[in-house]
Amino acid sequence: MLLFIIFIPILAGVVYYVFSHYNFSKEEKIPTSASITYNQVKEKFIQGYYDEGLTLLQKALKESPDDTALKKLNSILSKELRISLKISYYLNGKTLKESQDITTSLSLSPKDPYYLDIIASRKCYLYLFQIDPKNKLYVIFPNHQFSLSKNPIPPGRMRIPDGFRWFRPDRTQGIETIYLLATPIENKRIIELAKDPDSLKEYLEQLQTSKINKIKGIVIKKLCFSHVNKEKEVL
Incomplete structure (x- = not known):
């Protein structure tokens, strides 16, 4: 289960919303045609x-x-689309750390609040989903509960949750899975599938082995990290 905590949400959220929706690059529009x-x-x-x-x-x-x-x-x-995703977290609530190597060797406890740090090289539609150890699926983005930003996102950095908020792992031990899809063309199907978690999971798994990996302008990622209950040593 995903929990999130709020420190100073309102003003920071408004500022983040304004900057995240102002696209400083030339807009790349999908053409229209009678063909x-x-x-x-x-x-x-x-x-x-x-x-x-x-x-x-x-x-x-x-x-x-x-x-x-x-x-x-x-x-x-x-046109190549590059997406960087890392987890920034407070180890034991004391020491700020970050990891771009998101594998099951990365373990977070309920004392390790975290957020997702994403950098996109160009304007794109971003879709983020997370499946917890109980196999419950969460729509992380687009979702106004976690971010005031909306698709398409501009190039640059994005924090989820936005403002000064953090996700906090619950006490359920196991594997947390993150699915990321970024594309220059809106995917209407994926949001509809979110209403049926089992169908969405099947679709996301199918994308892992599809021809999508041959398209430079579309990025699909599957990342996993671990939930643990015990406190970790600060290095």
Whole structure:
């Protein structure tokens, strides 16, 4: 179970919201077109059918190599998107530490409040989910409970929870799993699937082995860390 604590939320949250929604880079828009083929391709990506979308896009480009909208969409998907995610935490509530090596060797106790620190290299739609040791799924982002920001996010750093808030592990021991999906095209399917946790888990696992890994503009990550009950030694 995820708990979070609030220190100074209101003013900090408003300031964070303003800056996180001001995009200092040139906006990268998904093209529009009357082309039936183009709209079929785009819809596949919007609905999260990445394997089908990629296959259809490649076929469409061969058949219509001069289609401006198709070429623009391919360019957006081919442009590299880099996502950095690390956990910053207070070890035993005393010493601030951070880890980008998020594996089961990283263990947090109820005395180790933490937040997620994310850096995106370009504007994108970000989706974050967390599954606790009890197999309960949480929508971490987009979720106004944890962040006033909304999709798409601008390039740069983002903290979740925002402001001066922290997640705090409960006393359930086991493995915590984080799923991250970042894409230049909105994924409408994934939010709908969040209403059915089992279907969403199945979809997120399928993405791990899909053709999505061949698309430079889309990032999928699965990260795990451990919940423990005992206090750790401060090094």
